[in-house]
Amino acid sequence: MPxxxxxxxxxxxxxxxxxxxSFSLGLVWAxxxxxxxxxxxxxxxxxxxxxxxxxxxxxxxxxxFVLPEAGIQFSAFTTGVVAIGLHYSTYTAQVYxxxxxxxxxxxxxxxxxxxxxxxxxxxxVILPQAIRRVVPALGNYVVAMLKDTPLLAGIGVLELLxxxxxxxxxxxxxxxxxxxxxxxxxxxxxxxxxxxxxxERRLVH
Numbered sequence: 001m002p003x004x005x006x007x008x009x010x011x012x013x014x015x016x017x018x019x020x021x022s023f024s025l026g027l028v029w030a031x032x033x034x035x036x037x038x039x040x041x042x043x044x045x046x047x048x049x050x051x052x053x054x055x056x057x058x059x060x061x062x063x064x065f066v067l068p069e070a071g072i073q074f075s076a077f078t079t080g081v082v083a084i085g086l087h088y089s090t091y092t093a094q095v096y097x098x099x100x101x102x103x104x105x106x107x108x109x110x111x112x113x114x115x116x117x118x119x120x121x122x123x124x125v126i127l128p129q130a131i132r133r134v135v136p137a138l139g140n141y142v143v144a145m146l147k148d149t150p151l152l153a154g155i156g157v158l159e160l161l162x163x164x165x166x167x168x169x170x171x172x173x174x175x176x177x178x179x180x181x182x183x184x185x186x187x188x189x190x191x192x193x194x195x196x197x198x199x200e201r202r203l204v205h
Contacts, residue, residue: 007163008184014081014149014159015188019142021085026092031122033097052090057151059083064155080152088141095137099130132200139196143189160184 032044051059064079074082103126111121153162161181168177 003163003167004160004180007158007160010077010158010163011146011149011160012188014077014084014152014157015142015146015192017081018084018088018145021082022088022092022141022145023138025085025089027096029089029093030096030100033093034100048090048093051087056083056087056148057154059087060151060155076152076156079155080157084145084148084152088145091141091144092138095134095141096130098137099134100126102133103129135196135200139193139200142192142196146185146188146192 029044029048032040035041035044060080060083063074063083064076067073107125107129108121111125116125149159150161152159158166164177164181165174168174
């Protein structure tokens with residue numbers, strides 16, 4: 001059981017840090033999509049399309065095995081968190097983009113009529129409304145990230161499934177171990193959804 005709790009802690013850390021990266025970087029991508037110059041929009045679009053359309057496992061292997069050849073090396077845990085956060089940031093970027101585009105045109109016009117600075121228009125008018133609209137969709141990607149955490153075992157991260165598998169190999173009780181892992185994933189997903197629903201209600205009110 002100690003190994004189970006160790007794996008659970010690692011999985012939760014991956015989920016937390018990965019979510020923070022994907023939500024933050026996704027917003028950066030979304031704002032870059034609206035840059036006034038195509039010399040910003042086009043490269044950002046190309047990069048995000050490439051990341052979104054290549055498998056996460058390939059990206060994990062690239063960051064962990066190829067980057068060290070260029071002198072850039074991180075621990076397996078850090079690499080896994082960065083990879084999963086970067087991968088899902090390209091999806092959250094589209095969610096933010098849709099939320100921004102859903103803000104009524106009248107809000108932009110009202111901000112201009114009040115002579116609000118460009119930065120203030122975004123931080124005080126547009127983004128609060130956009131983010132309020134996209135919280136449910138972002139929650140879906142939190143669950144998706146959780147489901148993908150076992151992929152990090154491919155670079156040696158001892159997350160929940162890998163820890164349980166190694167423990168089961170000692171006793172040959174794979175059914176019990178995998179059942180516990182499945183239940184744990186369901187519970188984490190449910191708790192994450194409750195947390196996001198609570199956040200959504202707070203933002204709405």
